Structure formats: structure tokens, C-alpha cells
Amino acid sequence: MNLKFKKPSKETQMAMAKVASGEDNQDYQKLAEEKLADIVNHKFAKLVNGGNSAILSAMNSIDGAILIPDQGAWNGFKQIANFLKKDLITVKTNQGLIDLDYLNESIISSSNDNMIDLDDENNKSALFLTSFAAYTAEQNIKEISDFVHENNMILVEDASGAIGDWENKLANGNYSDIIIGSTGSPKIVNVEDGGFITTNDNSLFDKSKLLLKTNKASNITACGIYNELDFAQENLEKSIDSCLYLKEKIKNETDFEVFHKDKRGINVIIKTDDPKSLSYKLRQExxxxxxxxxxxxxxxxxxxxxxxxxxxxxxxxxCLSHENLDSIVDAVRKYE
Known part of the structure; x- marks a missing residue:
């Protein structure tokens, strides 16, 4: 089994090296932002130096409360909301997946506690979530978007793991008001550095103008993002197909239970009574x-x-061949 850690494509590495050496002096910031905005169906995009910088800029532009899932998201949501002294509301989920009944309960309760004002156009609250709950199960972004907008709120999607969705269910600006993400390693757009924020509402950028300027991505990173976006769909599609294959094989050929076994995702999560021991053993494999x-x-x-x-x-x-994937299943089976 020959497994390799994800790296930027050779084309991207060469392009970034040329910018770093001064051989290529082209300004890639605008080129990459326009390309990214087009891919996610938004009008505007900004590149920043990391995913947390994107979250910080997005949250800073929100005037109301911040809602986050109770699991399966990114701990930076909570940390940054607390740093900005935002009202933070944790929404119960179905193992990371947003449930509209639970979301509605949170909105009603928070509205009664005056944390959310559903009628104030100038003080909208926002739901922050990741495209894939726990990286293992895609959220129903369109359904969530419809519900959030009916309640006069903003939807912010962390699409670090979903750029390039060929089904246009995820990382789609027709559903999410703000799309943020990391392009660090080992993300789908894998440049080992950087991040992004996109929207149709340019006023959101105005509210975080200083942050966006301070945390602006380097031209080397911008070049990498510009080039690596060409490989996003292939990276995502191969990762999803491999996980669906593994989920099916592990479910059928081992005694392990697979979480969200029928959902698209880019990792596979298996239930165990002793995660400490199993994780140690699998790290050796x-x-x-x-x-x-x-x-x-x-x-x-x-x-x-x-x-x-x-x-x-x-x-x-x-390295995501069926041969290697079958070897992964064989390794997991050893520790049933």
C-alpha cells in the first residue's frame, strides 16, 4: 500500500516557484479572485492568508448573532466568535447534519431571549456551517439556505472541502450568502497556504476592509490558488468516489458501523468502543x-x-486506486 500525502499539482508548484523567483511578475490576485468568484457563482471574492482569516473577516461583517452546529464543523467558528464578542448560539444537529426542526427551535429560543431579531434588516444573524458535516456527510445546503433566508438570516458556508462540486449542491453562491475556505494543506484547493471569502454583497467586504487588507494573501499564494482551481473538481470527485467506495466496503465486509454511510463526503468515520486503541493501531498502518x-x-x-x-x-x-482502497479496508478489518 503506497499512500501519499496530498500536495499541490506539479503545474501549480512550478507556477508558484516562478513567482517566488521573480521569473513571473504577473499580479495574480485579481485573476484568482475573478476565477474563484466565477466557480462559486458569486460576484466578488477576496483572497486572504488563511482559513481563519476568512472566518474572522466574515464574522466581523455580521451584526447579529452567530449560530454554529454542535459538532462536525470547525472549532475556529467558536473561537473567533468569542474573540469578536459575538452572541454565540449552538444548534443541535443529527451527528453534524443540520436538522431544520432543531434549527427552528434554536431560532425561536434565541429570539425569545433577544439574541436574534428576525425583523431587523440591519442586524441579521448568520448560520456558519461546513459543506460536509465532519467532512463525512454533505449538508443539504439548498434546503438550509431556503429556511435561513425565510427567517431573515445569512448563510455562511465553509467550503474548504467542497470547491469544485460538479453537482452544484455545495460551494454554490446561489444558496450561500458568504462562502469561505482554506487553501492550506491538505484542502481540495491545495496550495499549503491561504484562504478566501466570496459574496454577492460587497458591503460585507467594506465592513471588514482593514482585516482583508491586513490579512491579504501573497502573490505567490494567489498564483497557486489561480492554478490549483483547475484541479479542484478532479480532486473533489476522486475523493468523494473513494469515500463512497470505502464506506460500502467497510459496511459490507467488516463489523464496523459507518457514520453517514450513504452520504457524499471526503472522509470515512467508523464507530468503535475503543477509539484510543484503534486510532493508535491504524496510525501504524x-x-x-x-x-x-x-x-x-x-x-x-x-x-x-x-x-x-x-x-x-x-x-x-x-494513490486512490481500488487496490490501495481495498488495502485500507483490509487494514481496518484486522482490528474488528
Missing amino acids: FVLDSHGMITKCPNYNRLKEKAVALEIKNLDIS
Whole structure:
């Protein structure tokens, strides 16, 4: 089993090297922003130096409360909301997936407590979520978007793991008011640095003008994003197909229970009574040039369950052959 940690494409590495050496002096900031905005169906885009900078800029532009899932999202949501002294509301989920009944309960309760004003156009609250709950199950973004907008709120989607969705269900500006993401390693747009924020409402950028300027991505990073966007769909499609294959094989050929087994995602999470032991054993099986692909749960960024996540998203798509995937299943089976 020859597994490799995800890296930028050779084309992207060469393009970034030319900018770094001064051989290419083209300004890639605008080019990359226009290309990104077009891909996600938004009018405006800004590149920043990291995913947390994108979250910070997005949250700073929100005047109302911040709602986040109770699990399966990104812990930076909570940390940055607290840093900005925003009212923070945690929404109960179905193992990371937004449930409209639970969301409605949170909105009603928070409205009664005067944390959310559903009638104030100038003080809108926002739901922050990730395209894939725990990276393992796609959110129903269109359904969530319709509900959020009916309640005079803003939807912010962290699409770090979903840029290039060929089905246009995720990372689609027709549904999400703001799309944010990281282009660090090992994301779908994998430049090992940087992040982005996109929207149709340019006033949101005005509210965070200083942050966007201070945290602006370098031209080397912008060049990398510009080039790596060409490979986003292939990276995403191969990762999703591989995870669906693994979910099916593990479900049918082992005794492990797979969370969200029928949902598109870019990792696979399996239930275990002893996540500490299983995660240790699997780390010995899967060695990726000093990088890892195993996450132990309970973990807010994944699931608050006794489980282990196989981070297929961390693998270079060149090694996602059926032979290697079958070897992953064989390794998991050893520890039933």
C-alpha cells in the first residue's frame, strides 16, 4: 500500500516557484479572485492568508448573532466568535447534519431571549456551517439556505472541502450568502497556504476592509490558488468516489458501523468502543511521509462519538486506486 500525502499539482508548484523567483511578475490576485468568484457563482471574492482569516473577516461583517452546529464543523467558528464578542448560539444537529426542526427551535429560543431579531434588516444573524458535516456527510445546503433566508438570516458556508462540486449542491453562491475556505494543506484547493471569502454583497467586504487588507494573501499564494482551481473538481470527485467506495466496503465486509454511510463526503468515520486503541493501531498502518490520516473522536471538528476518522481527503488522488482502497479496508478489518 503506497499512500501519499496530498500536495499541490506539479503545474501549480512550478507556477508558484516562478513567482517566488521573480521569473513571473504577473499580479495574480485579481485573476484568482475573478476565477474563484466565477466557480462559486458569486460576484466578488477576496483572497486572504488563511482559513481563519476568512472566518474572522466574515464574522466581523455580521451584526447579529452567530449560530454554529454542535459538532462536525470547525472549532475556529467558536473561537473567533468569542474573540469578536459575538452572541454565540449552538444548534443541535443529527451527528453534524443540520436538522431544520432543531434549527427552528434554536431560532425561536434565541429570539425569545433577544439574541436574534428576525425583523431587523440591519442586524441579521448568520448560520456558519461546513459543506460536509465532519467532512463525512454533505449538508443539504439548498434546503438550509431556503429556511435561513425565510427567517431573515445569512448563510455562511465553509467550503474548504467542497470547491469544485460538479453537482452544484455545495460551494454554490446561489444558496450561500458568504462562502469561505482554506487553501492550506491538505484542502481540495491545495496550495499549503491561504484562504478566501466570496459574496454577492460587497458591503460585507467594506465592513471588514482593514482585516482583508491586513490579512491579504501573497502573490505567490494567489498564483497557486489561480492554478490549483483547475484541479479542484478532479480532486473533489476522486475523493468523494473513494469515500463512497470505502464506506460500502467497510459496511459490507467488516463489523464496523459507518457514520453517514450513504452520504457524499471526503472522509470515512467508523464507530468503535475503543477509539484510543484503534486510532493508535491504524496510525501504524498508514504512514504518509510523517503526515497523518487518522483522527480520534469524540472531536468537535468531526463527531462527538466514540469513533475514528479515516481522512481520505489527506491523500493525494494519485494513490486512490481500488487496490490501495481495498488495502485500507483490509487494514481496518484486522482490528474488528
